[in-house]
Amino acid sequence: MVYLDNAATSYPKPKTVIEAxxxxxxxxxxxxxxxxxxxxxxxxxxxYETRHKLATLLGVTDPLRIIFTSNATDSLNLAIKGILKPGxxxxxxxxxxxxxxxxxxxxxxxxxxxxxLEADAKGMVQAKDFEEALQPNxxxxxxxxxxxxxxxxxxxxxxxxxARHKGIxxxxxxxxxxxxxxxxxxxxxxxxxxxPGHKALLGPQGTGFLYLKEGVLLQEMKQGGxxxxxxxxxxxxxxxxxxxxxxQNAHGLAGLQAGVDFxxxxxxxxxxxxxxxxxQRLKEGLSxxxxxxxxxxxxxxxxxxxxxxxxxxxxQTQLNYLLDQLYGISAxxxxxxxxxxxxxxxxxxxxxxxxxxxxxxxxxxxxQALAAVQQLALxx
Amino acid sequence: MVYLDNAATSYPKPKTVIEAxxxxxxxxxxxxxxxxxxxxxxxxxxxYETRHKLATLLGVTDPLRIIFTSNATDSLNLAIKGILKPGxxxxxxxxxxxxxxxxxxxxxxxxxxxxxLEADAKGMVQAKDFEEALQPNxxxxxxxxxxxxxxxxxxxxxxxxxARHKGIxxxxxxxxxxxxxxxxxxxxxxxxxxxPGHKALLGPQGTGFLYLKEGVLLQEMKQGGxxxxxxxxxxxxxxxxxxxxxxQNAHGLAGLQAGVDFxxxxxxxxxxxxxxxxxQRLKEGLSxxxxxxxxxxxxxxxxxxxxxxxxxxxxQTQLNYLLDQLYGISAxxxxxxxxxxxxxxxxxxxxxxxxxxxxxxxxxxxxQALAAVQQLALxx
Numbered sequence: 191m192v193y194l195d196n197a198a199t200s201y202p203k204p205k206t207v208i209e210a211x212x213x214x215x216x217x218x219x220x221x222x223x224x225x226x227x228x229x230x231x232x233x234x235x236x237x238y239e240t241r242h243k244l245a246t247l248l249g250v251t252d253p254l255r256i257i258f259t260s261n262a263t264d265s266l267n268l269a270i271k272g273i274l275k276p277g278x279x280x281x282x283x284x285x286x287x288x289x290x291x292x293x294x295x296x297x298x299x300x301x302x303x304x305x306x307l308e309a310d311a312k313g314m315v316q317a318k319d320f321e322e323a324l325q326p327n328x329x330x331x332x333x334x335x336x337x338x339x340x341x342x343x344x345x346x347x348x349x350x351x352x353a354r355h356k357g358i359x360x361x362x363x364x365x366x367x368x369x370x371x372x373x374x375x376x377x378x379x380x381x382x383x384x385x386p387g388h389k390a391l392l393g394p395q396g397t398g399f400l401y402l403k404e405g406v407l408l409q410e411m412k413q414g415g416x417x418x419x420x421x422x423x424x425x426x427x428x429x430x431x432x433x434x435x436x437x438q439n440a441h442g443l444a445g446l447q448a449g450v451d452f453x454x455x456x457x458x459x460x461x462x463x464x465x466x467x468x469x470q471r472l473k474e475g476l477s478x479x480x481x482x483x484x485x486x487x488x489x490x491x492x493x494x495x496x497x498x499x500x501x502x503x504x505x506q507t508q509l510n511y512l513l514d515q516l517y518g519i520s521a522x523x524x525x526x527x528x529x530x531x532x533x534x535x536x537x538x539x540x541x542x543x544x545x546x547x548x549x550x551x552x553x554x555x556x557x558q559a560l561a562a563v564q565q566l567a568l569x570x
Numbered sequence: 571m572v573y574l575d576n577a578a579t580s581y582p583k584p585k586t587v588i589e590a591x592x593x594x595x596x597x598x599x600x601x602x603x604x605x606x607x608x609x610x611x612x613x614x615x616x617x618y619e620t621r622h623k624l625a626t627l628l629g630v631t632d633p634l635r636i637i638f639t640s641n642a643t644d645s646l647n648l649a650i651k652g653i654l655k656p657g658x659x660x661x662x663x664x665x666x667x668x669x670x671x672x673x674x675x676x677x678x679x680x681x682x683x684x685x686x687l688e689a690d691a692k693g694m695v696q697a698k699d700f701e702e703a704l705q706p707n708x709x710x711x712x713x714x715x716x717x718x719x720x721x722x723x724x725x726x727x728x729x730x731x732x733a734r735h736k737g738i739x740x741x742x743x744x745x746x747x748x749x750x751x752x753x754x755x756x757x758x759x760x761x762x763x764x765x766p767g768h769k770a771l772l773g774p775q776g777t778g779f780l781y782l783k784e785g786v787l788l789q790e791m792k793q794g795g796x797x798x799x800x801x802x803x804x805x806x807x808x809x810x811x812x813x814x815x816x817x818q819n820a821h822g823l824a825g826l827q828a829g830v831d832f833x834x835x836x837x838x839x840x841x842x843x844x845x846x847x848x849x850q851r852l853k854e855g856l857s858x859x860x861x862x863x864x865x866x867x868x869x870x871x872x873x874x875x876x877x878x879x880x881x882x883x884x885x886q887t888q889l890n891y892l893l894d895q896l897y898g899i900s901a902x903x904x905x906x907x908x909x910x911x912x913x914x915x916x917x918x919x920x921x922x923x924x925x926x927x928x929x930x931x932x933x934x935x936x937x938q939a940l941a942a943v944q945q946l947a948l949x950x
Contacts, residue, residue, distance in 0.1 A: 193599045195607065199817060201599025208595045211821075215588045215774060219573045219581025219900065224907075226891060227575065227900035260640035260776065263794035263816025288800065289816060292793035295803045388817060394595060396640065396776035396819030411791065413672035414643035415907030420668065421919055423675045423909070436643025436669060437579060437768060439776025442822065445595075511606060520599065520607035527604075527795030529803070539801060 192555040194521045196548035197338050197366060197496050199388050199395060207392055207448040214444035222440045223417030223431075233440040240447040241430075244391075247450050247458070249374030250401060257400045257433040258443065262365040263289040265384035265400035268433065269361050270294065270332070272408035273382075276301035278329040283307045283315045284530040285337045285344070290363055291530065294332075303327070309534050312487050313342035317352040330359040330381075335373070336366040339531040339544070340486030341469070341496030343371065350380050359406065365389060366494050369449075370548075372459040381406050390461070390495075390548070392453065393446030396439050402429065412436070461549045465495035468547040468556050472497045475560035479567050485535045485542060498535070500542045501563065504570055510543050517562035521545050572935040574901045576928035577718050577746060577876050579768050579775060587772055587828040594824035602820045603797030603811075613820040620827040621810075624771075627830050627838070629754030630781060637780045637813040638823065642745040643669040645764035645780035648813065649741050650674065650712070652788035653762075656681035658709035663687045663695045664910040665717045665724070670743055671910065674712075683707070689914050692867050693722035697732040710739040710761075715753070716746040719911040719924070720866030721849070721876030723751065730760050739786065745769060746874050749829075750928075752839040761786050770841070770875075770928070771833065773826030776819050782809065792816070841929045845875035848927040848936050852877045855940035859947050865915045865922060878915070880922045881943065884950055890923050897942035901925050 193201050214236060220229030222237045237258070245253035259265040270293045274280055280297075282290060284306055294304045307319045320331050331353050336343050346362055353360040361382040367373060369390030375383060380403070387397030402408055413425040414435030426432055453461065470490045476482045481502040487493045500506055510523035524541040525532050532538040545559060573581050594616060600609030602617045617638070625633035639645040650673045654660055660677075662670060664686055674684045687699045700711050711733050716723050726742055733740040741762040747753060749770030755763060760783070767777030782788055793805040794815030806812055833841065850870045856862045861882040867873045880886055890903035904921040905912050912918040925939060 191599075191608070193609065195600065195605050195610070198601035198605050198610070199599070199613075201609065203595055208592060211595065212588060212592055215583055215591065215825075219571075219579070220575065221578035225575050225578050225900070225902045226887070226904075227894040227902070228571070229573065229581065229900055230575070230578070230902075233579075260644070260819065261816035263792060264640070267792040267794065267815075287795060288803070289794035291803050292795075292805050292815070296793050296805065386817060388821075394819075394821045395601075395817055396822045398816075412643060412647040413676050414647065414669035415667060415672075417907070420905035420907050421909045423668070423671050425672050425676065435647075435672070436641040436778075437766060437775055439640065439774075439819075439822070441591075441768075441774045442776045442819070507606070514607040520605070520609055522605045522607070522610075524606075525800040527797070527800050529801045 191518045191520060192558050194519060194545040194547055194551070194559055196389065197544060197546035198522055200390060200392050200548050202550055203392055204449065204452045206452060207445045210448035211394055211441055211445040214441050222438050236440050236444045236447060237438060240443045240450065243447060243450045243454065244399065247454055249376040251376060252404065254430055255402050255404060257402060257430040258438055259398040259400055260396055260439065261398040262384050262386035265398050266290055266363060267293050268411050269382045269384055269400055271411060273330055273359060274302050277327060279303040279305065279325040279327045280330050280332065281305045281307060281320055281323050281328060282332040283309055283334065284534045285309045285313050285315070285342065286332065286334055286528065287338055287363065287365065288527040290332055306530065311535060313337050313340040313531065313535055315344055317345065317348040320349060321352055324356060328358050330361055332361045332363065334363040336371060336494035337531055338366045338496065339526050339528045340498050340535055341493040342486055343492050343494055347378060350378060366496065369453055369458060370461055370465060370495050372462050375401055387446040391446060392449030394442040397442040397446045464549060465547055466490055468551055469493055469495060469497055471553065471556045472545055476563065479564050481567050482563065485537060495548065496544060496546045498542050498544050500537060501567055506541050506543050509566055512566060513562055519559050519562050571898045571900060572938050574899060574925040574927055574931070574939055576769070577924060577926035578902055580770060580772050580928050582930055583772055584829065584832045586832060587774070587825045590828035591774055591821055591825040594821050602818050616820050616824045616827060617818060620823045620830065623827055623830045623834065624779065627834055629756040631756060632784065634810055635782050635784060637782060637810040638818060639778040639780055640776055640819065641778040642764050642766035645778050646670055646743060647673050648780055648791050649762045649764055650677070651791055653710055653739060654682050657707060659683040659685065659705040659707045660710050660712065661685045661687060661700055661703050661708060662712040663689055663714065664914045665689045665693050665695065665722065666712065666714055666908065666910070667718055667743065667745065668907040670712055686910065691915060693717050693720040693911065693915055695724055697725065697728040700729060701732055704736060708738050710741055712741045712743065714743040716751060716874035717911055718746045718876065719906050719908045720878050720915055721873040722866055723872050723874055727758060730758060746876065749833055749838060750841060750845060750875050752842050755781055767826040771826060772829030774822040777822040777826045844929060845927055846870055848931055849873055849875060849877055851933065851936045852925055856943065859944050861947050862943065865917060875927055877925045878922045880917060881947055886921050886923050889946055892946060893942055899939050899942050
């Protein structure tokens with residue numbers, strides 16, 4: 191099996207990630223932040239260490255500004271609904287995932303004004319697009335760092351700089367870039383940044399985080415037991431406790447910690463270089479297959495580890511099924527939960543096929559996938 | 571180590587639970603409900619099977635009425651905020667956990683009226699207490715099935731019957747009972763019921779569920795990618811998709827499935843009997859130790875697998891620390907995220923020590939714990 195669906199969830203996981211989950215489940219009895227006995231403290235320690243290592247990996251000065259969530263959608267909902275109030279104006283792009291578009295659509299009903307900026311044909315937006323759409327009541331802009339459909343890397347630094355200059359907040363959806371594109375939160379300097387743990391951070395499903403810049407006020411979405419200030423019927427205001435109600439997924443976070451350790455050793459820049467080579471090889475190989483059309487940036491340096499393509503005007507979902515059934519190539523067709531991005535690049539409503547290699551993908555596997563597409567192009 | 575903190579999170583987990591997580595992480599590459607390739611389908615299958623088995627275990631006719639969440643707090647917030655609107659009146663009890671009390675406290679600000687009924691000295695409430703507090707605008711009542719502080723089992727059937735008779739909704743917090751007390755959702759017939767996966771269901775942390783009775787309208791808290799109706803910027807209205815945005819924790823759910831399998835084989839009634847014997851043994855053993863005071867029901871049939879006690883007027887947190895450090899007894903002191911319950915039984919603000927045995931606890935371990943308390947009683 192050739193797994194080219196790392197943009198959905200990474201696979202395989204490093205052995206150390208699986209072992210860390212196993213060890214945590216086998217040997218640690220306790221609830222993080224709750225129980226004062228040895229097991230409870232061991233569970234708390236896993237959360238502490240994962241927070242600190244993630245901070246190191248991503249260039250976050252204060253680890254306590256990293257809030258654990260159950261996935262990036264959870265992080266994005268918290269960020270969006272914790273900031274926007276009726277009467278606010280928010281700007282975002284046509285390249286966003288439904289995890290941004292659907293919460294915004296829901297907020298429209300409560301009187302939030304939403305402006306969706308159209309990206310160019312390669313899926314790119316510019317700071318000036320946001321500047322032109324600014325309103326007196328603009329509270330925030332939301333932009334994906336790297337499109338899950340085309341891999342387009344947005345110029346987030348200049349967009350965030352604009353936001354800061356204009357006194358509005360910036361939220362970056364770093365779901366596709368975190369662990370795969372070498373960036374530093376300190377340098378990028380967004381107000382909020384969301385990512386999952388189970389994609390390029392190589393952790394288990396059920397993990398994710400939201401970074402919250404010092405000084406940014408965010409309403410919590412959930413209240414409950416935090417293991418702190420138990421006597422208080424009010425939710426504690428300390429960060430991250432305020433946003434981490436209920437028993438945290440220490441079993442999953444133990445695995446995420448091991449994923450972060452793996453990346454600290456291998457370095458994200460090495461991951462990025464390897465994946466970029468894969469994308470380059472895919473671009474070169476796909477572009478010479480008759481009937482294949484590529485979407486997204488031409489320059490691989492503007493692109494994350496995602497390549498979108500179609501083969502003539504065939505049923506792409508059917509082709510993807512054949513890739514899986516006949517050639518053992520696991521990829522994803524359809525709209526990838528991002529319908530406007532497909533409209534932007536011209537693949538709506540039929541969708542397209544997405545190859546997303548990961549750190550463990552080999553050159554030979556890329557060649558197998560190319561050979562399979564070549565064969566399908568001849569057969570149909 | 572004698573682990574008596576199963577009310578916080580169960581430990582140990584059955585071997586099969588750990589193996590199921592391991593197998594899922596090792597062999598399944600894919601995102602449930604998203605990717606159409608073999609790995610994606612395998613991830614979807616885990617969710618499907620877990621939902622069906624949980625329905626079998628708990629007496630739910632339609633498995634699709636079980637919504638997966640990240641923990642019971644997540645379930646309770648979804649239930650509470652998805653039902654209550656400004657102007658509504660809601661009734662609950664002083665025995666609730668902060669995962670109920672804190673969301674209600676937060677909702678007060680938006681104009682929800684909250685009535686907290688005082689339980690009796692054993693931690694029990696009655697249907698008539700709710701009946702007396704009914705208002706014309708009462709929308710829902712919320713009651714814990716089994717207190718996490720005293721183990722008191724509430725007469726939920728009569729309370730739910732009253733709610734139905736009066737045309738208001740009922741929400742049961744079954745965090746402490748699910749997998750430990752033999753109940754059937756079909757027979758109990760609540761409108762909503764919340765529970766975690768990592769307590770007596772023996773699953774991993776990062777799992778939980780909310781049962782939603784057919785016909786009950788519930789606003790979702792989060793929107794995002796559901797893998798369904800991707801072309802639509804509106805959140806799909808189908809259940810459970812509407813409430814399960816973002817990548818689901820298939821790694822954790824594989825473990826939960828194995829936990830449910832374990833309980834289907836062993837039966838919850840056998841678990842309940844075993845734990846009841848442990849509580850009986852604890853009651854008998856603790857009550858003859860000079861200076862020990864027990865809280866909660868006297869009759870073990872009115873009680874789940876939790877026993878609260880204090881030793882004279884000593885610092886209970888310090889005693890609990892010594893139990894851990896000197897005798898290897900892992901228990902939990904303090905307020906257990908339920909301050910009003912401690913006020914009700916008279917252990918606020920100092921708190922008390924909670925012993926919560928599980929299915930894997932042995933008689934010998936109970937005796938070890940009793941001997942340790944006996945020794946502390948002599949030493950101080």
